[in-house]
Amino acid sequence: MLQPNLDQETILRRNHEAKVVRRVVLLVLAILIFSIIGLGIGGYVYIKGALEPVDASSKKPIEVEIPIGTSTSEIANKLEEKGVIKSALVFKYYVKYKNDNDFQAGNYELTKAMEMKDIILSLKDGKVYKEPEMTVRIAEGLRIPQVASKIAEQTEYTEDEVLKKMQDKKYIQSLVEKYPVLGDEILDEKVIWPLEGYLFPATYEFFKKDPSLESIIESMVSKMSTVVTKYQANIEASGYTTHEILTLASIIEEEAKEKEDRFKVSGVFHNRLNKPMRLQSDVTVTYAQQQSKITVTYKDTETNSPYNTYVQKGLPIGPISSPGDSAINAAVNPEPNPNYYFFARPNGEVLYAKTLDEHNVIKEKYIQEWRDLANKDKD
Structure with missing residues (x-):
């Protein structure tokens, strides 16, 4: 009687074990895949539900007070406590995703029938239920x-x-x-x-x-x-501090009155800062003197002050006015251009030049306009 071939038995056993292992692995993978799909569907359903009205049939007004300085997290918690949203967590992440955090303080009249997007719109627009004092x-x-x-x-x-x-x-x-x-x-x-x-x-x-x-x-x-x-990522990418960006924005605010010019003027200032060249902004001179005038003299430009960009390298020590949103936007998003000079006319028009010679030609052309205004100031 022949003895069984032990090597063949070992191979057959191992093949069987391998099949069992593969089946177990496939089963586990299937369970994981279905779990992930289930969680995804469940998460989608949960988030979709959280964005919908708490009670579409409830029109009863609910007063919600948003004090000055209230954070987004505090607003989310307050809205959930008042019952006008389903989830403070979803609200916070939705606002972050949409970059909608420019909320206004005030006393609001909201309802459970409002969708989350409508609540956010009300908070941004400052639509309150009573007139301010x-x-x-x-x-x-x-x-x-x-x-x-x-x-x-x-x-x-x-x-x-x-x-x-x-x-x-x-x-x-x-x-x-x-x-x-x-x-x-x-x-x-x-x-x-x-x-x-x-x-x-x-x-x-x-x-x-x-x-x-x-x-x-x-x-x-x-x-x-x-x-x-809102501009934090842009500020960090710019290589400048928040204080420096607001300083630049304040100069842009005073130099370029028209919104469309601010980005180009910002480009000129960035060109000079990168050269590096002194900014030589007249509005920094008048701020250094704590005066307000249309023209500055050569003597004015020699004013010894950390605000005067004719003597101060780089940016002044601090802002020189209150910049608005468009000026801040321009400071962090300069329009690339080859110019190093600009001349702002009294009528708001801004003329640009690549070289000092070109700039001087422009100045000479319109200098009488400035002199007339300067004489009018004296009168």
Whole structure:
């Protein structure tokens, strides 16, 4: 009687074991795939449901108060607590995905029948259910003394009270600690107005009859913080700090009055900064002198100040006005161009030149226009 071939038996056993292992692996993979698909479908259904109204049939108004300085997370939690959204977590991620975080403070009237996108739109547009007790409007390009004057015109605070608060070191320090947009650069003793460039120009509505001066100022800083957040990735990619970008934006704000010129003017300034060349911006001279005039003289350009870009290399020590959204956008998104000079006419037209010779020809052509305005100023 022949003995079985042991090698053949071993091979047959191993083949059988391999088949069993393959079946187990395929089964596990199938379970994982179906689990992932299931989680994906479940996640999609959950998120889709969270974006829909809590109760499409409920039109009952629900009052939601959004105080100044409220973060997106705090808003999300408040909306969930009030029952107008299903998930604070989905709200936070949806807002981040859509880059919709420019919310307005106020008292809102929302309903459970509203979709999340409609709630976000209301918070962005500032559509509130009652009229504000006080409105403060601040235009683009104003300097701190002008901002103080506007606040005084629209509130019961005097201009001196506002300016005193703007120079209150203890108060400024408290804002620096609260708002990351404010860096230690503004605490430099050579900085004329610490909050210059950090009070966002906009219309502010207050729902208390007598809002504190601190809350008025803080609402402007908070708004600037929100706007800067929108451009944070651009700022980091630019190689400049937030303080430097706001400084450049404030110069662009004053130099280019038309929005379409701001990106090209920014390109000129970036060209000079990269050369490097002094910016030689007249508006930095008038700021250094704390004056407001149309023309500057050769003697003016010799003003010894860290704000004067005729003597100061690179950017000034700080902003020289309140830049708006388009000026900040232009500062981080300069329009590439070959120019190193520009000449801004009194009528708002900006003329560009590649070389100093070309620039001087343009200046000579329109210099009488400037002289006439300068003489008119003197009169």
